[in-house]
Amino acid sequence: MPRKKINLPYNIEYLSILDEKGKLDEKLEPDIPKEILFNLHRAMLLGRRFDERLMSLQRQGRIGTFAPVTGQEAAQLGAVALLRSSDWFVPSFRETAAELWRGRNMESVILAFGGFSEGAKSEEKLNNLPVSVPVASQVLHAVGIAWAIKYRQKDDVVMTFLGDGGTSEGDFHEGMNFAGVYQVPVIFVCQNNQWAISVPRSKQTHSKTLAQKSLAYDIPGIQVDGNDVLAVYVAAHEAVQRARSGGGPTMIECVTYRMMMHTTADDPKRYRTEKEVEIWRKRDPLSRFQKYMKDKGLISHDQIEALEEEIKAEIQAAVDHAEDQMKAGGDPLDMFEHTYAELSPNLIEQQEELKREIAAIKEKNHG
Amino acid sequence: MAKMTMVQALNLALRQEMEKDDRVVVLGEDVGVDGGVFRVTDGLIDQFGDQRALDTPLAESGIVGMSIGMAAYGLLPVCEIQFSGFSYLNFHQLECHAARLRWRSQGQITVPMVLRTPYGGGVRALEHHSESREVFYAHMPGLKMVIPSGPRNARALLVSAIRDPDPVVFFEGKAIYRAFREEVPEEEETTPIGKSQVVREGKDLTMISYGAMMRPTLDAALELKEKDGVEAEVIDLLTISPLDDKVFVESVTKTGRAMVIHEAPRSFGPGAEIVSRLMEKAFYYLEAPIARVTGFDVTIPLFSREKAYLPGVQRIAAAARKTLST
Numbered sequence: 001m002p003r004k005k006i007n008l009p010y011n012i013e014y015l016s017i018l019d020e021k022g023k024l025d026e027k028l029e030p031d032i033p034k035e036i037l038f039n040l041h042r043a044m045l046l047g048r049r050f051d052e053r054l055m056s057l058q059r060q061g062r063i064g065t066f067a068p069v070t071g072q073e074a075a076q077l078g079a080v081a082l083l084r085s086s087d088w089f090v091p092s093f094r095e096t097a098a099e100l101w102r103g104r105n106m107e108s109v110i111l112a113f114g115g116f117s118e119g120a121k122s123e124e125k126l127n128n129l130p131v132s133v134p135v136a137s138q139v140l141h142a143v144g145i146a147w148a149i150k151y152r153q154k155d156d157v158v159m160t161f162l163g164d165g166g167t168s169e170g171d172f173h174e175g176m177n178f179a180g181v182y183q184v185p186v187i188f189v190c191q192n193n194q195w196a197i198s199v200p201r202s203k204q205t206h207s208k209t210l211a212q213k214s215l216a217y218d219i220p221g222i223q224v225d226g227n228d229v230l231a232v233y234v235a236a237h238e239a240v241q242r243a244r245s246g247g248g249p250t251m252i253e254c255v256t257y258r259m260m261m262h263t264t265a266d267d268p269k270r271y272r273t274e275k276e277v278e279i280w281r282k283r284d285p286l287s288r289f290q291k292y293m294k295d296k297g298l299i300s301h302d303q304i305e306a307l308e309e310e311i312k313a314e315i316q317a318a319v320d321h322a323e324d325q326m327k328a329g330g331d332p333l334d335m336f337e338h339t340y341a342e343l344s345p346n347l348i349e350q351q352e353e354l355k356r357e358i359a360a361i362k363e364k365n366h367g
Numbered sequence: 368m369a370k371m372t373m374v375q376a377l378n379l380a381l382r383q384e385m386e387k388d389d390r391v392v393v394l395g396e397d398v399g400v401d402g403g404v405f406r407v408t409d410g411l412i413d414q415f416g417d418q419r420a421l422d423t424p425l426a427e428s429g430i431v432g433m434s435i436g437m438a439a440y441g442l443l444p445v446c447e448i449q450f451s452g453f454s455y456l457n458f459h460q461l462e463c464h465a466a467r468l469r470w471r472s473q474g475q476i477t478v479p480m481v482l483r484t485p486y487g488g489g490v491r492a493l494e495h496h497s498e499s500r501e502v503f504y505a506h507m508p509g510l511k512m513v514i515p516s517g518p519r520n521a522r523a524l525l526v527s528a529i530r531d532p533d534p535v536v537f538f539e540g541k542a543i544y545r546a547f548r549e550e551v552p553e554e555e556e557t558t559p560i561g562k563s564q565v566v567r568e569g570k571d572l573t574m575i576s577y578g579a580m581m582r583p584t585l586d587a588a589l590e591l592k593e594k595d596g597v598e599a600e601v602i603d604l605l606t607i608s609p610l611d612d613k614v615f616v617e618s619v620t621k622t623g624r625a626m627v628i629h630e631a632p633r634s635f636g637p638g639a640e641i642v643s644r645l646m647e648k649a650f651y652y653l654e655a656p657i658a659r660v661t662g663f664d665v666t667i668p669l670f671s672r673e674k675a676y677l678p679g680v681q682r683i684a685a686a687a688r689k690t691l692s693t
Contacts, residue, residue: 088440120473129439130471134463140429141464144436144444151392151418151442171460174429181424338470339508341477341532344561344609 012212015235016225020283022291030234034298040081040229041293044073044286045304046311047097050106051260053315054096054113058264062323063113067094071227071259074285075191076161077101078232079252082240083159088149089128090142090160092135094191094258098161102128106318107325114326117334127156136166139175139188146184146249157185157243159236165196167210176251180217185243187236188214188251191226193258198271211253219249226254227285230292257283332358368550373543376518376551377407377483380525381445383555385415388443391529394421395430395447404449405485405544431457431482435464438480443529448484451538452495457482458503465534466509481528481535486514487579487630488677489542491670496541498667499578499631504536505608505640511560512607514538516581518549520605523558531560540579547582563611565618569598572687573618575641576628577604580678584628587683597691607637612644619645623654624690630677633661655693658686 017028032040051070057063069076076098080089089102096109103126112119112131120130132138142160149156166172167190179186190210194201207213214221220242224231232254239250257280261268268277293299336343336351343351371379385391393408399422402409412420423430427448434444448454461482468476488497505512511533515521521539528535566581567588576584581603591597600618604611619625625645627638638659645657660678668676 090436117470117473120471120475122475125475129476130468132464134459137432137459137463140432140460141436141439143429144433144438145440146436147433148437148440148442170426171428171432174424174426174432177424177426178429178433338472338474340469340511340609345611345613346609 008215009218010215010220012209012215012221012223014223015231016228017230017234018228018288018292019225020227020288022288022295024292024295028234030230030237032230032233036081037293037298040077041289041299042307042311043077043097043101044229044289045307046100046314047073047077048286049308049311050100050315051096053319054110055260055264057110057319058113063110064115065263065265066113067263068260069094069097071280071285072191072193072256073097074229074232074289075226075254075256076189078229079159079187079189079236079254081233082236083157086127087156088142088145088158090138090145090158091129091131092138092161092163092166093131093133094163095161099128102126104128106315107322110319110322111325114322116326116330118325118330136162136169136172136175138162139166139172140178142186143175143178143182143184146179146186147182150182150184155244157187157240159187159189161189161191163196164190164192164194164201164204164210165199166190167213168204173213176214176217176219176249179249180219183248186249187239187243188249189236190251190253191256192253193256195258195262195268195272197262197266200272209253211251214251219251221251221253223253223255226256227283227288229285229289256285368552370548371518371551372545372548373515373518373521373539374405374407374545376522376549377525377539378409379551380522380529381408381411382414384526384529385411385419389419390441390443391445392419392421392437392442393445393447394423394434396423396425396449398422398447403447405541407483407539408447427453427456428460431460431465434480434482435460435468435478438478438534439468439476443479445481445483445529448482450496451484451486451500452498454482454484461504461510461534461536462507466507469533470509477532478534479532481525481537483525483537483539485541485544486538487540487542488667488673489579491673492541494669497670497673499629499662501538501607501631502636505610505637509533511535511609512538513560513605514540514578514607515605516540516578516603517543517547519551519556520558520603522551523556524560524605526555527557527560530557535560538578542579543582558605561606561609561611563602563604563606563614565600565614566603567599567601569600569622571597571622571624572599572691573615573622573625574599574601574628574683574687575604575615575625576601577607580628580630583678583680583683586680587687590680590684591687595688597687599687610640610644612648615641616645616648619649620652623652625653626658626660626686626690628660628678628683630662632664633659634664636661655690658690660686
């Protein structure tokens with residue numbers, strides 16, 4: 001009847017390839033095709049500039065509340081870069097940069113933050129679930145999709161996102177447990193951005209890492225420098241390969257930082273110091289990656305400037321197009337669409353009620 | 368035609384739909400090897416394997432959340448929550464996602480799932496095993512809420528629910544799982560969701576009910592006929608949401624008197640909505656206030672007193688007599 005140590009199959013590793021000063025660990029440097037490096041850089045820059053533009057639109061009252069992604073571009077883009085279009089992407093609510101990578105257009109994002117449900121429309125059917133606001137509740141949908149993929153014997157995978165706060169939610173644990181039991185092809189990407197509104201990571205859990213939550217479910221887990229796009233890419237590459245080849249789920253903790261407020265309705269000065277933000281500003285994922293690209297001779301200062309102009313124009317076109325639609329106002333009767341496949345008699349009556357009200361207002365205004 | 372209990376009829380519906388369509392997958396706690404604690408999924412694992420009759424870990428939110436993902440991918444999951452009293456642990460998955468994904472995605476992602484769960488009192492069970500909370504689900508735009516009242520319509524409604532493009536919460540009255548048998552045809556039969564039925568014609572009074580309360584309601588109608596010579600028209604709602612008011616409004620314009628019978632608590636219960644619809648659409652035909660015979664606004668008592676809580680023939684008949692004498 002001994003008392004002995006139980007050996008668990010996994011340990012938690014930490015991976016960093018490009019440190020905050022832009023110094024590269026050449027032994028760990030992945031061989032990423034140039035085209036992907038260019039695309040990643042462009043997507044990170046676009047994510048940053050789009051975020052900045054959304055912020056100014058919000059401050060001018062031209063759109064409503066939104067959750068900024070600045071500082072987390074590497075953590076999300078380094079991961080989704082591994083997906084192919086037939087794979088599934090299941091976001092939470094702070095993955096705008098990743099959503100654009102997955103085919104959502106900027107105009108639809110502006111429309112949605114502008115309060116128009118039409119913003120969810122995409123021209124083609126993408127294997128993306130829409131934004132999920134209730135924290136971590138989307139994790140289970142990813143597991144269900146992954147189960148269905150396995151049931152259909154496809155080699156697609158699912159990648160879902162959550163934050164440090166999300167690891168406190170029951171749905172996260174239920175999702176991890178179900179994924180472990182059924183060994184389905186799902187990757188849990190936790191963007192540990194240190195803050196759940198005002199509650200710091202240290203008060204969210206007593207665990208040393210978030211990645212170690214995976215140990216309880218016998219799922220491989222890894223913690224990476226989430227501001228190092230190369231490290232995120234490498235961890236996601238391993239996880240996607242494992243999932244695609246039938247090896248089951250993986251959890252990746254990307255250690256990053258929410259440079260901005262939780263949402264535009266929040267004031268972080270109430271709970272965190274500018275000094276802390278300054279420390280993380282030096283760890284910026286975008287400038288770090290740009291230094292890497294320049295050091296490798298892949299991109300020049302002038303090329304970055306040209307790209308900035310190109311992105312600026314692209315964003316402007318999206319803003320113009322979205323604002324035209326918002327000004328036009330759309331049709332309030334649209335609210336009755338898509339609640340059910342078909343309107344029930346009761347809903348038809350209610351729709352008629354609103355139609356009459358709108359007609360009466362119009363008549364009054366013109367009369 | 369074979370005579371079946373509701374449990375057997377539900378099993379038939381699942382078996383036949385699973386035979387016809389490999390998108391149909393049954394999942395939940397104890398639904399595989401054990402065949403469900405009430406045996407509704409009995410034998411499905413033997414016929415279809417453990418990938419189509421899937422035993423899950425014990426986590427209601429996990430079961431429903433996973434079903435939503437399966438449905439979003441294109442499967443037709445039928446999940447079982449062992450008792451509706453435990454469905455609050457998956458409540459947010461229904462409210463936040465199952466009911467809204469079609470809307471949130473502007474029709475691009477749909478959730479054609481069914482959540483089956485036993486509800487209601489009368490089987491001398493533990494706490495959390497006897498309540499009737501259909502209004503919670505009926506109040507959620509985007510969900511459909513269906514409650515059969517016997518073996519034959521249970522089978523036909525479950526087939527319709529599985530094929531429905533929207534998420535359906537399907538309540539099964541524990542009290543009528545095995546209480547009686549009905550002829551259930553082997554060949555396919557469906558019943559449209561969102562339509563109620565007149566199950567007994569009459570001219571004096573309209574009795575509106577559903578689920579396990581249909582039996583005492585029909586028994587009360589019979590007693591009223593025998594003892595009072597009253598011809599009560601009885602309506603089985605079958606679907607709580609979307610509520611079909613056409614049939615009961617038509618009936619009340621004929622009878623001028625109405626009562627609603629349900630075991631859910633009275634305040635804000637299904638009866639409140641039904642009475643409102645009658646006020647809006649049949650007010651000038653009413654001869655008397657509309658009666659509600661319901662559970663009381665208390666937690667359903669433990670089983671030694673549940674009989675006093677649940678509407679029975681005596682309480683229903685007494686309320687009918689009061690309505691008729693006004």
